[in-house]
Amino acid sequence: MSAQKTAVVTGAAGFLGSHLTDRLLAEGYRVIGMDNLVTGNVRNIEHLAGNPDFDFIKHDVTKFIYLPGRVDLIFHFASPASPIDYLQIPIQTLKVSSLGTHNALGLAKEKGATFLIASTSECYGDPLEHPQKETYWGNVNPIGPRGCYDEAKRFAEAMTMAYHRAHGLDTKIVRIFNTYGPRMRLEDGRVVPAFIGQALQGQPLTVFGDGSQTRSFCYVSDLIDGIYRLSQSNYHEPVNIGNPREMTVLQFAQEILKHTGTELPIIHKELPTDDPKVRQPDISLARTLLGWEPKVAFEEGISRTVAYFRDFLAIKS
Numbered sequence: 479m480s481a482q483k484t485a486v487v488t489g490a491a492g493f494l495g496s497h498l499t500d501r502l503l504a505e506g507y508r509v510i511g512m513d514n515l516v517t518g519n520v521r522n523i524e525h526l527a528g529n530p531d532f533d534f535i536k537h538d539v540t541k542f543i544y545l546p547g548r549v550d551l552i553f554h555f556a557s558p559a560s561p562i563d564y565l566q567i568p569i570q571t572l573k574v575s576s577l578g579t580h581n582a583l584g585l586a587k588e589k590g591a592t593f594l595i596a597s598t599s600e601c602y603g604d605p606l607e608h609p610q611k612e613t614y615w616g617n618v619n620p621i622g623p624r625g626c627y628d629e630a631k632r633f634a635e636a637m638t639m640a641y642h643r644a645h646g647l648d649t650k651i652v653r654i655f656n657t658y659g660p661r662m663r664l665e666d667g668r669v670v671p672a673f674i675g676q677a678l679q680g681q682p683l684t685v686f687g688d689g690s691q692t693r694s695f696c697y698v699s700d701l702i703d704g705i706y707r708l709s710q711s712n713y714h715e716p717v718n719i720g721n722p723r724e725m726t727v728l729q730f731a732q733e734i735l736k737h738t739g740t741e742l743p744i745i746h747k748e749l750p751t752d753d754p755k756v757r758q759p760d761i762s763l764a765r766t767l768l769g770w771e772p773k774v775a776f777e778e779g780i781s782r783t784v785a786y787f788r789d790f791l792a793i794k795s
């Protein structure tokens with residue numbers, strides 16, 4: 479049998495899935511990418527066309543997953559991930575992290591593969607503990623507009639732990655905090671592409687509420703490095719991966735104006751329901767367990783992301 483390991487990445491045509499795929503290929507894995515392309519885009523993986531170590535299968539993982547041959551590692555990254563998606567496709571959002579997680583775990587069990595689920599800081603909801611440690615159980619509104627994402631991811635964590643406990647499956651859970659970088663969708667409504675897109679197109683920046691809510695932004699290569707390290711570890715409970723550098727949304731808007739060299743107005747729009755007031759990861763566990771911490775400075779990450787969106791808009795126009 480070949481020494482080359484095979485990884486399956488669901489959501490491989492998405493923002494994080496495509497970067498994870500690149501990393502796995504660089505580590506010598508064969509990668510089978512799956513995506514139903516509802517929010518993913520083949521543009522994110524077109525550079526892999528012709529790569530003998532990469533195969534793409536267009537498949538909706540809420541349906542039974544059949545794959546012949548060896549699988550060593552499964553990364554379940556398929557899911558809509560933007561508050562606008564939760565409003566537009568709430569049922570797909572619920573299904574991919576519930577039925578999709580069940581199918582991906584079933585495949586892992588069948589193949590004897592390691593399983594890693596992309597969970598989220600949304601498990602903490604609108605947190606009453608700050609910064610958030612993995613031991614915090616969260617403050618989630620199950621029936622609000624974000625409930626479809628938050629509760630499905632919480633279910634996914636519960637299902638993953640059940641497969642670990644009941645079937646002895648080797649599982650990992652990463653709780654991903656706000657991440658940004660090239661290959662985000664320009665129109666996905668999240669604050670990073672929204673503000674950069676607005677600034678590059680000469681439109682006012684739309685700050686929701688008074689902009690005092692906080693987020694902590696992690697550059698994508700740092701996040702992927704933490705996830706890769708977790709996949710190689712022996713730890714089974716959730717691990718936060720994110721950058722603790724916290725700022726208000728208003729400060730973030732000002733940073734984007736500075737980095738794009740624009741002087742545009744900031745306008746305020748209504749704060750969406752259940753928008754968390756604060757969010758900052760406590761990454762002590764990742765530091766000690768994985769020897770990991772973020773390395774890419776905010777200024778550097780933002781300038782790479784702005785460069786990506788400049789190119790993207792030039793191609794579009």
Ligand code: UDP
Pocket residue numbers: 560561656667668669670672673684685686687691693727749750753754
């Ligand atoms: N936000 C904003 N303007 C926008 C988009 C988002 O002020 O055009 C705010 C949003 O209300 C939230 C923060 O930016 O407080 C981050 O939103 P995002 O949709 O990126 O993800 P979230 O962290 O809420 O899941």
